[in-house]
Structures are given as C-alpha cells and as structure tokens.
Amino acid sequence: MKIIKFIIILAVITGIAVVSQNKSRKPEIKKNLSQVESNPKKDSTEQKAYTFSIDGKTTKGVKKWHLEGTTAEMMGDEIQLGQLNAIAFGEEFSAKLVSDKGIYYRDKSLVELVGNVKVTTDEGTLLTTDSAQWSQETREITTDSIVTIVRSNMRAEGKGAIADSFKKIAKLIKNVRVAMEPSTIVYCDGPMDVNFGDNVAIFQNNVKVRDKDGELFADKLTVSFSKETKKIAEVRAKGNVKLVRGKSYTLCEEAIYTDGTRSVQFLGKPTIVIAPEEIKSSGVFTTGGFNMGNLGKR
Numbered sequence: 001m002k003i004i005k006f007i008i009i010l011a012v013i014t015g016i017a018v019v020s021q022n023k024s025r026k027p028e029i030k031k032n033l034s035q036v037e038s039n040p041k042k043d044s045t046e047q048k049a050y051t052f053s054i055d056g057k058t059t060k061g062v063k064k065w066h067l068e069g070t071t072a073e074m075m076g077d078e079i080q081l082g083q084l085n086a087i088a089f090g091e092e093f094s095a096k097l098v099s100d101k102g103i104y105y106r107d108k109s110l111v112e113l114v115g116n117v118k119v120t121t122d123e124g125t126l127l128t129t130d131s132a133q134w135s136q137e138t139r140e141i142t143t144d145s146i147v148t149i150v151r152s153n154m155r156a157e158g159k160g161a162i163a164d165s166f167k168k169i170a171k172l173i174k175n176v177r178v179a180m181e182p183s184t185i186v187y188c189d190g191p192m193d194v195n196f197g198d199n200v201a202i203f204q205n206n207v208k209v210r211d212k213d214g215e216l217f218a219d220k221l222t223v224s225f226s227k228e229t230k231k232i233a234e235v236r237a238k239g240n241v242k243l244v245r246g247k248s249y250t251l252c253e254e255a256i257y258t259d260g261t262r263s264v265q266f267l268g269k270p271t272i273v274i275a276p277e278e279i280k281s282s283g284v285f286t287t288g289g290f291n292m293g294n295l296g297k298r
Helices: 002-024
Strands: 046-049 052-057 063-069 071-075 078-089 094-105 110-121 126-135 141-151 154-164 169-180 184-188 192-195 200-211 214-225 232-245 248-258 263-267 271-273
Touching: 078 110, 126 154, 141 169, 154 192, 169 200, 184 214, 200 232
Parallel strands: none
Antiparallel strands: 046 071, 052 063, 063 078, 071 078, 078 094, 094 110, 110 126, 126 141, 141 154, 154 169, 169 184, 169 192, 184 200, 192 200, 200 214, 214 232, 232 248, 248 263, 248 271
C-alpha cells in the first residue's frame, strides 16, 4: 500500500511540473507558410505568416504573375499583406506593382493595393496613386483616387483611372491635366483615353490647350504622336473650336494642325476675328505658329 501511495503522489507531482513548464514556454516564431501561427483569441480561421509568396500560372503551366509580402495575415479567402510586391508577366514585357500594404482575395483573383502604389513597366511607363485594385484575370489596374501616369514626354494626372499595361491603354476618368513636351498643357473634364501602342491621346469635354503661343478650346481633342520622336505630330479639335492668340481668335467646328507643315486647317465655316493691332502688312494673320493663310475647307 505504501508503494501504491508513493506512485500516485509521484504521478501528481510530475503532472503539475509538466503543466507548469508548458505555460511558461514562449510561442515559437514562424517564418513561412509551412509554419503558420494561429491566434486562439480571435477567429479560429485566422493565421499569421512572416513571409508570403504565391504564383499564378496558365493552364499550360506558364507563370502569369507573382505576388509576395513581407508579412501575411490570413482570414479565410483574404490574405492581408505587408510591403506588397508583385509582377505580372506578359509575352513582350512585364509590369511590377508595389504598395505599403495589400489584400489578396483568393476567391476573386483580385489584389487591393494600399499606400504609395506604384506600377512600372519594362517600357518605362510609371503609374502612381494612393490606392488601387489589380485584377489578375483581366490584368487591369483600377482606382478612384488621384493618379499620375508618366511616360517619355508626357505626364498625365486625373481622378480615377483604368489601365492595362499589356494592352498599352489607360483612361483617366475626370479632372484631367496632361503636360506634353516641349511646352503644351491640356486640360479636360474627362475622360481622357491614351493608347500608347497607337501613340494617340483623346481628350473629351471642356478641353483647353495652353502653350507659349496661345490657347485652344474644343469639345474633343485627338493628339497623335510620332512613333520615332514621340513628339506631337497632329492635333484634331472638334466641336465649338476656338483658337486664341492675344486679342484675336478663330471660331469653327473643326481644326486640324499638322506639325510637319506647321499649319492649321479650319473646317465648318470658320469665323476669324482679328484685332487691328495684330494685322500684319502682308495681309496674313499668324497665330501660335499656325499660318492662317493656309486656311481650307473640306
């Protein structure tokens, strides 16, 4: 009997010691997705990881995109990432995306980027904004925030945007301002569509162009760029067109400016109002580098 009592007492003491040891042990830090940490104080589905990366591939196994974060917190189909980095791969070039934070929605193949969002392409296009969404299916970047797009000789700003770097297109939704070299600034209420592949920008609604030679107003403006020099090759203004230089101006329904000839053609019964002090002895009125002696009708 004494032996049995001794065994029972020894078992109790050993059990207490084991429990005490387990309570004092610190949680082990996990550093990858194969070793994740569950938080018992929160939802049982929540897990934390200290590094995260995932690849998306086509049905043929070709890598479409890569997504990673320095930290990750998983809640069901949502993964909240810190210091997000991503790459979208295309046949000709790739696009890199970075932001302070991000949320990866696995069920929607959608990534929400938050804070200091930057999207850069191999061809040199840079898009910056405060927040955006990236669809891994359509490859579109969308945002309701103020956005800036910079490429070669053009800097565009607006509120709200849709961009697809692989189709080489972008749309600024409203409050658009575009600066083009050497000294041209275009404003419009929006939208403004840019096709970098075709080297064309289209401005709509309450368009205003300002440069060192004067101002131009229109409902719609289409600007074509030279593929070689990336400078303005042609400008087409349509709807309630007004070209102003100094105190003189011209009204028409359409105007076409060609950089090669440095001339403008007014269409649709143009009306020219010339300030007396701006009439030259040659009888030809010039404005903004456009020779108004080259007027014509279609």
